Amino acid sequence: MMDLHNKVAVITGGARGLGRAFSEALLSKGAKISICDINVADGEATLQVWREKYGEGRTMFKQCDVSNKQSFTDVFVETKRKFGTIDIVVNNAGIGKELFEQDWEKTIHVNLIGVIIGTDLAVQYMSKSSGGYGGVVINIASTAGLTPVFYSPVYCASKYGVVGFTRSVAANPNVCDLGMRFLCLCPAYTDTGLFQAGHSGRKEVPNLDKISQLVKSTGINSVESVANAFMELVENENNNGAVMAVSLKKGIEYKHGRPVQKSRI
Numbered sequence: 479m480m481d482l483h484n485k486v487a488v489i490t491g492g493a494r495g496l497g498r499a500f501s502e503a504l505l506s507k508g509a510k511i512s513i514c515d516i517n518v519a520d521g522e523a524t525l526q527v528w529r530e531k532y533g534e535g536r537t538m539f540k541q542c543d544v545s546n547k548q549s550f551t552d553v554f555v556e557t558k559r560k561f562g563t564i565d566i567v568v569n570n571a572g573i574g575k576e577l578f579e580q581d582w583e584k585t586i587h588v589n590l591i592g593v594i595i596g597t598d599l600a601v602q603y604m605s606k607s608s609g610g611y612g613g614v615v616i617n618i619a620s621t622a623g624l625t626p627v628f629y630s631p632v633y634c635a636s637k638y639g640v641v642g643f644t645r646s647v648a649a650n651p652n653v654c655d656l657g658m659r660f661l662c663l664c665p666a667y668t669d670t671g672l673f674q675a676g677h678s679g680r681k682e683v684p685n686l687d688k689i690s691q692l693v694k695s696t697g698i699n700s701v702e703s704v705a706n707a708f709m710e711l712v713e714n715e716n717n718n719g720a721v722m723a724v725s726l727k728k729g730i731e732y733k734h735g736r737p738v739q740k741s742r743i
């Protein structure tokens with residue numbers, strides 16, 4: 479089991495939803511938390527709540543757009559300056575702009591390129607081969623990265639990309655030298671602002687009945703159940719390359735077979 483006490487975690491999109499829940503799960507185990515988010519109001523409000531609950535000095539917030547390399551790099555620089563080290567990176571920030579909307583490319587920029595930038599920064603700041611202490615990277619994909627979703631091809635492409643990218647980084651024969659684990663969490667529908675925005679009040683959407691059927695047959699995860707699955711993934715130290723799906727109907731399932739390699743942490 480990974481001892482999380484005083485470990486330092488960077489969580490993207492940590493101001494609300496799943497990112498905030500992952501952060502709180504880590505905080506409750508004694509970790510220090512650096513959240514970044516494009517939304518300053520939500521980020522500062524979350525930090526205020528945490529300062530009152532967990533005291534000063536264990537949390538920080540920095541505004542950041544994960545699709546912008548410089549903006550994202552600044553988060554790592556400031557986190558290291560404040561906490562001295564980085565042990566855990568959770569690439570969680572995500573959006574759901576689709577083909578029928580303007581700027582659908584942004585979905586690839588945030589959901590896939592943002593994850594690639596975050597993983598690259600994690601290796602630079604954490605790997606033993608770069609003078610770090612090693613650690614763990616958890617990339618948040620989706621069950622939409624494991625199965626086609628007819629009404630969200632762009633979102634699906636971004637999440638298939640995250641699964642393939644993470645598994646490939648984890649499969650590198652030199653991964654043991656890094657002292658790092660690379661993991662993928664694939665939640666099904668989960669009750670957050672993103673889900674509500676994507677699935678409520680869009681009566682003009684074609685095949686709405688089929689979408690409702692798919693949601694109904696899959697079920698909607700609570701945020702808490704996904705946070706519990708996330709903690710199982712983080713704390714198990716022998717799971718480099720694991721891809722964990724979590725859904726209301728099927729619970730936790732490991733996909734794509736056994737993790738590719740034991741990592742030396």
Ligand SMILES: NC(=O)C1=CN([C@@H]2O[C@H](COP(=O)(O)OP(=O)(O)OC[C@H]3O[C@@H](n4cnc5c(N)ncnc54)[C@H](O)[C@@H]3O)[C@@H](O)[C@H]2O)C=CC1
Nearest residue numbers: 491495496515516543544571572620665667668670672673
């Ligand atoms: N809610 C759901 O049904 C599911 C969500 N996911 C994934 O979980 C992750 C978190 O999603 P939720 O918590 O549901 O969404 P959410 O919308 O509640 O939270 C996402 C956070 O990311 C931030 N963000 C968006 N773009 C950003 C950017 N460019 N840079 C930095 N921060 C940015 C937002 O401001 C927000 O605070 C996403 O990657 C999403 O695709 C996966 C499966 C199911």
Ligand SMILES: CCCCC/C=C\C=C\C(=O)C/C=C\C/C=C\CCCC(=O)O
Nearest residue numbers: 574620621622630633666667672673676
């Ligand atoms: C689906 C994209 C809409 C925009 C983003 C909002 C919510 C995100 C939801 C998800 O990431 C989950 C998406 C799809 C899951 C679809 C089917 C899962 C089937 C699972 C199974 O068969 O077990």
